[in-house]
Amino acid sequence: MARSRSSWPEPAAAVPVGLLIGLPALRVRGVNLAVITLAAAAAIDALVFNPSWFSGGLGGRTVPPPTIFGLNLGVAAGNSYPRVVFGVFLLVVVTLVGLSVARMRGSATGRMLIAVRSNERAAAAAGIRVAPAKLFAFALSAFIAGLGGGLLGYLQGTVSAPTFATFTSLSLLAIAYVAGIGAARRLGAKLASFIGMAEVLFATEAARAAVDEAHRHGQLVFSHSSNLEGTKVAIDAGVDVLAHTPEATSGIDEAMLRRMIAQHMTIIPTLKLFSRDDDIANIRGLDYRFHQLGGRLVYGTDTGFLPDYEQSEEFRQLMQAGFGYREVLAMLTTAPAELFHLSQREGKVMPGMRGDLTILSEDPASEHADAFTKVRYTIRGGKVIWHSN
Secondary structure, eight states: OOOOOSSOOOHHHEEEEEHHHHGGOOOOOOOHHHHHHHHHHHHHIIIISSSSSOOOOOGEEEEOOOOEEEEOOSSSSBOHHHHHHHHHHHHHHHHHHHHHHHHHHHHHHHHHHHHHHHHHHHHHTTTTOHHHHHHHHHHHHHHHHHHHHHHHHHHSEEOOOOGGOHHHHHHHHHHHIIIIIHHHHHHHHHHHHHHHHHHHHHHHHHHHHHHHHHHHHTTTOOOOOHHHHHHHHHHHHTTTSSSSSSSSOOTTOHHHHHHHHHOEEEOOOOOGGGTTSTHOOOOOHHOOOOOOOOOOOOOOOOOBBOOOOOOHHHHHHHHHTTHHHHHHHHHHHHHHHHHHHTTTSSSSSTSSSSHHHOEEESSSSGGGGGGGOEEEEEETTEEEEEEOO
8 A cells, every 4th residue: 555754654543543433323313313323423522633743733734745665656746736646546445445335235244234233133133143243334434534634635735623624524425425326326317216126026036935945844033023014025935924014114004904903913022122213103103003903912022222221211102002901911822822833722821721820929900110020930830930029
């Protein structure tokens, strides 16, 4: 790699900063993550870039031209400005970075990152370690950003605090999106629509083949469908269970719910997972309407993806959706027994059924969200296997 007379550490130095900023991404996402990263950028701008001991004051610091094997690749030399060799140097670097990223997208690492970007919960369910994947994405983006910053320094010949100000970066991002990504979308909109349709059709056929094979072996098929298109694919493929209520409810109408019920599909609400979403009221409403139409809901959580085991919020969300304690109790007992074809020996308390019981210390008829979490005893096969202190 080209080097100046002093070391050129920008890409490598940017990696730990990217990892540090990426740590909040393990717990937050969406708008909250954007606010946190913007705040971090403003803090670094004020604490690191602005002090003169680091930035060199208003005049900034001089950046020596890049050299490789003694060859000066700088943008200027004597009266020559700009130099073609510097343009070639930039072209080579950008091409290598672009090809590397493109190659990585097609690799196992790239597919892992795309899966996490598309749906974190589905990626986690598939065995992908979401946290390391996010940190890797931040480290990689920081490395590329550091590389870009170094090239910008070579172009300008000096670097100063205003060069890398927070709003300057936002302006560059806006230019890249509007002039680059946006234009590409407009020019290729019609082609993209055909490609998108082909991808959905392919996904449906692939999903149907997987469902048919699972059913041939007597297995149920669960789907992590987070939006309208994913739900359509699940319905068309004959999936048995939606492992979560679709997070994006737009377009999922009553006709679609009735079709799901006609195909004996089941929904696991996992409302706690969406309790902080802006659309939580619509997600709850979708579950309750599905129930009103005769659909089967089974209680379940996303523990493992969620960092805690507390269940009160799930029961609270179910009650806010309109479910009474009897309906919640059915989600915990008779509904899963029916789903797994075990109704003849599980799901009810009556002679001849398995003696698997959960004894509560509070009556769930009180309609308190915490009542179902107040477990006093757990009995399996007629034996107490757990009791509260």
